[in-house]
Amino acid sequence: MSSLDSTKYDSSDLRGSYSWTEPLKGIYYGPGSVKTALPKLLDILGAKKALVLTGRTLHDKTDVVKTVENILKERNAYGATFYEIGQHAPIAGIRNGLKQFKDVGADVIVSVGGGSPVDAAKAILYFQQQETGGPFLKQIAIPTTLSAAEYTAGAGYTNDEGFKAVVTSPELVPAGIILDAELTLTTPERLWYQRLSTGLRAVDHAVENLYRPLVPPPIKHICYAALADLFKYLPASKANPQDVAVRQKLQIASWMSLWPLKTEKYSALGLSHALGHKLGARYSIPHGITSCLTLARVVALKAETASQEDKEWLAGALFYLRKPSTGSLENDILKLSAEIQRLVDDLGLHSTLAEYKVPREDVPQIAELAVGTKDDPTLPKVVALLESLYA
Incomplete structure (x- = not known):
């Protein structure tokens, strides 16, 4: 080489x-x-x-x-x-x-x-x-x-x-x-383009760490920095795949998105990751693509279901993306959701569960496995979220 x-x-x-x-x-x-x-x-x-x-x-x-x-x-x-x-x-x-x-x-x-x-x-x-x-x-x-x-x-x-x-x-x-x-750089350009979807996995890490339990504030601020760089350099890498400095920035941003943190046990960061775990192996969907599918909609759901503190952390991401606040926590979170979806679309990574042949009849089981219990009050909303991924 x-x-x-x-x-x-x-x-x-x-x-x-x-x-x-x-x-x-x-x-x-x-x-x-x-x-x-x-x-x-x-x-x-x-x-x-x-x-x-x-x-x-x-x-x-x-x-x-x-x-x-x-x-x-x-x-x-x-x-x-x-x-x-x-x-x-x-x-x-x-x-x-x-x-x-x-x-x-x-x-x-x-x-x-x-x-x-x-x-x-x-x-x-x-x-x-x-x-x-x-x-x-x-x-x-x-x-x-x-x-x-x-x-x-x-x-x-x-x-x-x-x-x-x-x-x-x-x-x-x-x-x-x-x-x-x-x-x-030796990766064929087609494969590097596909691997941009793993950059959305890093976005998923950074966002879900904002409402993951027991994540200390300094780590959350590092996640804000990761989001700023990922939103900046993922489109730049698509535009110029041979720019090694941009690729290096993305690798560092990926590191910031999941900063080494001691935890008692391994678990999904949040609902988007939990859904990705249930969708990925069973239906042969790459994890980067599962994040492209689920993250924006999970963030929108958080505008309804998250705690006040988690809403504040999510809404705070807009400042690092250089987007003005709407003046409402809930609307700021919906705006963050829209920015994530725009990034997915601009990178050409939009997909559907139908493309991956996920049977609609499996949706209730996927949702229940992701939330962990039939008694979770958000379960119907998670089922609706998955249903929306067929369009």
């Missing part, structure tokens, strides 16, 4: 690092950063042999995986590459990946790609620890989408019945994350 002129990206807005706490050792960002960050993280972890975990498209249609393999080979740290990780991380791929992880004697996973490889790596490490009873081994995540799965302690995967299942432990947070926008 050709190397870019790194001096163009020396601004601290585009290049640097950040360390948090155990088990995350560091987040490294910047065009070309994989070349220095991956060896540094291997040293920090004392890792000797890596299994590269990715999907077939990235493996077969780009040289991103080969770039990572070559860095590992230079360090004599390459074990093998497993690329049978499909969308929504089916359990069969996880089982096969765990077998290869053990067969090559790997002590670290380097995941490359979107949310599915990152979550599959967490699941493999979880099941490996359950088998051995020893310490959790580690993951270094190199995301090429904006889904932000690398910032959480939980992993979603598709079980044998076709439903979403989860594993969770604070030890599953990746030990290192590398945000290298240069790696995304």
